[in-house]
Amino acid sequence: MQGLHYKLLVIDIDGTLIGRNKTVSDGNRAALAKARERGIHVSLSTGRGINACLNFIDQLSLDGCHISFDGALVSNHSLNLEVYVRLIDKKVVRRMIEVADLHKLNLELYSTTRYFAKRESWSTSAHRDFFGIEPTILDFGGLWERERILKGGMVVTSPNEASRAKEFCDQLADEIHFSWVRTPHYPDIDFINIMSPGVSKGNALKALASHLGFDLGEVIAVGDGTNDISLLDAAGLAVAMGNAVDEVKAVADHVTLDVEDNGLAAAIETFLL
Numbered sequence: 001m002q003g004l005h006y007k008l009l010v011i012d013i014d015g016t017l018i019g020r021n022k023t024v025s026d027g028n029r030a031a032l033a034k035a036r037e038r039g040i041h042v043s044l045s046t047g048r049g050i051n052a053c054l055n056f057i058d059q060l061s062l063d064g065c066h067i068s069f070d071g072a073l074v075s076n077h078s079l080n081l082e083v084y085v086r087l088i089d090k091k092v093v094r095r096m097i098e099v100a101d102l103h104k105l106n107l108e109l110y111s112t113t114r115y116f117a118k119r120e121s122w123s124t125s126a127h128r129d130f131f132g133i134e135p136t137i138l139d140f141g142g143l144w145e146r147e148r149i150l151k152g153g154m155v156v157t158s159p160n161e162a163s164r165a166k167e168f169c170d171q172l173a174d175e176i177h178f179s180w181v182r183t184p185h186y187p188d189i190d191f192i193n194i195m196s197p198g199v200s201k202g203n204a205l206k207a208l209a210s211h212l213g214f215d216l217g218e219v220i221a222v223g224d225g226t227n228d229i230s231l232l233d234a235a236g237l238a239v240a241m242g243n244a245v246d247e248v249k250a251v252a253d254h255v256t257l258d259v260e261d262n263g264l265a266a267a268i269e270t271f272l273l
Contacts, residue, residue: 071204152194202230
């Protein structure tokens with residue numbers, strides 16, 4: 001009976017839906033199927049680009065709208081529908097490229113459908129192996145004029161790189177919003193998501209709920225990373241994974257089990273079934 005007033009379940013992917021083996025467990029798959037049978041709308045909310053989510057959308061038959069690019073896009077891929085989109089200003093994209101070059105950093109840029117990189121790197125290999133996404137390798141000159149850029153990204157693999165990335169973020173702090181996140185698959189690697197100011201999973205959730213006609217009090221959100229904090233803050237019921245960082249657990253109404261112990265399924269069983 002306890003889940004009757006909830007209508008929308010919004011879930012992060014990495015560290016929430018999937019753990020170290022990169023696949024959806026049987027337990028999570030079954031719990032999500034039961035929730036959908038109960039009429040619960042299920043949406044993904046992730047820092048990934050939408051193309052890196054399609055495998056899970058198809059696997060779980062999650063027709064409908066999803067939050068991607070850390071909140072820069074709310075879309076229904078199957079309908080080619082953009083419900084909410086926040087692009088990085090063209091002049092800011094150009095400035096990002098210049099500052100990244102100055103600090104000798106591998107900046108990556110994302111349109112709704114393409115992933116751009118200047119050169120092959122650890123990150124381009126990880127995108128192929130982990131996300132199944134092939135990079136478009138090219139010079140970034142004029143790219144800001146040719147493409148709608150929703151998100152930038154950097155991967156930090158060493159203390160020296162971290163120091164240079166911090167300088168990049170400090171230099172552009174008034175022009176961009178950024179978050180540093182980690183994933184269970186690469187626990188020693190920092191991923192920096194770079195978006196337009198005001199972009200967050202929380203603001204995207206507000207747009208998604210409004211589009212679907214749901215009150216935020218009718219939303220359950222589940223996540224584990226610092227980029228999920230705004231999502232949990234906006235939802236009627238906030239659930240942190242057992243593997244979540246302390247800052248996420250601090251804003252949650254409930255802490256479920258670890259991702260490796262089907263924490264998502266446990267939360268669904270507790271609040272929706």
